[in-house]
Amino acid sequence: MAGNGAYGNDPDVHGKFGVFGGRFVPEALIPALDEVAAVYEKAKNDAQFIREFDHLLRTYAGRPTTLTEVPRFAEQAGGARIVLKREDLTHTGAHKINNVLGQALLTKRLGKKRVIAETGAGQHGVATATAAALLGLECVIYMGAVDCERQALNVARMKLLGAEVVPVTNGSQTLKDAINEAFRDWVTNVDTTHYLFGTVAGPHPFPEIVRDFARIIGVEARRQMLELTGRLPDAVCAAVGGGSNAIGVFHAFIGDENVALHGYEAAGHGLDSGEHALTLTAGSVGVLHGSRTYVLQDDEGQTIESHSISAGLDYPGVGPEHAWLKDSGRATYHGVTDDEAMQAFSLLARTEGIIPAIESSHALAGALVLGRELGPEATILVNLSGRGDKDMGTAMKYFNL
Amino acid sequence: MTTLQTVFAKAKADNRAALVGYLPAGFPSKGGDVAAAAALVEAGCDVIEIGLPYSDPLMDGPTIQDAVHRSLLNGTRIADVMRTVEGVAATGAATLVMTYWNPVDRYGAERFARDLANAGGVGTITPDLTPEESEPWRAASAAAGIDTVFLVAPSSTEERIKAVVDCCTGFVYAASLMGVTGARETVNVAAEGLVKRTRAHTDLPVCVGLGVGTGAQAAEVAGYADGVIVGSAFIRRLLDAPDEAAGRESCAALARDMATGVRR
Helix, strand or coil: CCCCCCCCCCCCCCCEECCEECCCCCHHHHHHHHHHHHHHHHHHCCHHHHHHHHHHHHHHHCCCCCEEECHHHHHHHCCCEEEEEEHHHCHHHECHHHHHHHHHHHHHHHCCCEEEEEECCCHHHHHHHHHHHHHCCEEEEEEEHHHHHHCHHHHHHHHHCCCEEEEECCCCCCHHHHHHHHHHHHHHHCCCEEECCCCCCCCCCHHHHHHHHHCHHHHHHHHHHHHHHCCCCCEEEEECCCCHHHHHHHHHHCCCCCCEEEEEEEEECCHHHCCCCCHHHHCEEEEECCEEEEECECCCCCECCCCCCCHHHCCCCCCHHHHHHHHHCCEEEEEEEHHHHHHHHHHHHHHHCCCECHHHHHHHHHHHHHHHHHCCCCEEEEEECEECHHHHHHHHHHHCC | CCCHHHHHHHHHHCCCCEEEEEEECCCCCCCHHHHHHHHHHHCCCCEEEEECCCCCCCCCCHHHHHHHHHHHHCCCCHHHHHHHHHHHHCCCCEEEEECCHHHHHHHCHHHHHHHHHHCCCCEEECCCCCHHHCHHHHHHHHHHCCEEECEECCCCCHHHHHHHHCCCCCCEEEECCCCCCCCCCCCCCHHHHHHHHHHCCCCCCEEEECCCCCHHHHHHHHCCCCEEEECHHHHHHHHHCCCHHHHHHHHHHHHHHHHHHCCC
């Protein structure tokens, strides 16, 4: 069963989007997942919860975020009209704040006092530490040791916000290993702890919960595009690692058949180099981190380590709803190399005075190509999922600044 | 071939619990795995679980993670796991494979079940396969004539325990605590209650794993369970030994202690 919507907008009772999703976790975690699902089901239909969440989004996160049209940038896209959804203007500087505020409120409803989270680029960790500080929750963040090094600024921010940051030295020492370690903590401390999952992956109900808290991006953008241009965009572009910002912006447009949805994964050094994070474009169906989805894996199901210049996209799995959108043909996924992303990063900074996150730069690079394909009459909405302050170390190295 | 049924029947007839030892395939080396498992059998293990090394073992603590990582670096593949099973089954112990789901899924459930049965394996333990997702695997296993062991946990509700035991053949794996694999100072008090709750739903043997590391703990668990499962404590000894022979002897000494424990 594909769930209620034509494109699996909602998963079925087992958390399946078509054949994707579900739960592949130790039995010890099932009651906790059931509890989260039940509390969320109640909360999402509770006017008070909705009011609280909305209040935090407006007064704390800085919603609604604005749209910005970028004509000088768009000159490189054959003159197509490019409009950015400015998630970089939220508090903490990325779309991650939407989900963490929702889940932090949920943690309170679960009666738990401690949150744990995994982080790659550090944005989800910073957002979680922020929400935990705001709501008085104890906070532990698992982060790959490699990522701790390349995102030192975000590590410092999390510590300043009162979180404990645990560097993970297993495996590839990146996001996937941080997720494994967070699961191990959760299974040990599940009575007191909520695992504040950071993307639309993982076991049911996380893909649905994270999506629902992130979908405000697309809801706002759809209304704002109608106000700005009088019609819906021809295409919506977003970067895809785990896929939360992309689902967030895509979701409100899924029923709009004339709006093309384009996801951009990290092609790293290129498909042929083997060093990439092209989960949807070059991966195969498997199980990772509790969910059936596309996975970078070898012929025996061992996870292949991913690569991206962006720690936020460096993940060998992807949310199951994206897997479903891909297989159903509703969304199209492409690869953008490190170099292409960095060129778009630099171009947006120089032409529009906006320094984007390297994650978002993948979507920007994709929009440049798409604009040239669609022609000057086209309007393209790009989710600018985060700001680039955290990536300055990488940019300094890359551009020799 | 020794089956789980004959092992547990014999242990019951002897008025003792069965001793189950876990080692990952390819650890401490290719070939060294069979020798280590044979030493455990010689020392009194009735059942051997051979771990299929996986890149993302999210239920395992640092000791097993370390061993599995080394095994993968040694290039262990599923064909090696099957060869290990063949070698261990030849010792006369009932031999299972403990595996996360993705490698089986990728290999093909029917092919995996068939190859395992052909290698002399008697079943699998699948810690991240839930009853809801297990139907194709149970069908493939039944067709190949191998058992399917699933886990119950202290957090499991009565409904969940029933759902899990209904999927089990051979025995039920009761996770003694909320947490990952690894020897601990004490075996969690939740284990005994979990065994009792599980027995209310099944006549299958119930074995306790997670956290058992000494003969005294094995004796304690044997007082209320049908089997005692030990993994990390053996692996720790192999990791700490100066060479494989010394590691095997150290493991055998611990296994003898445990085997005495389950007979107390």
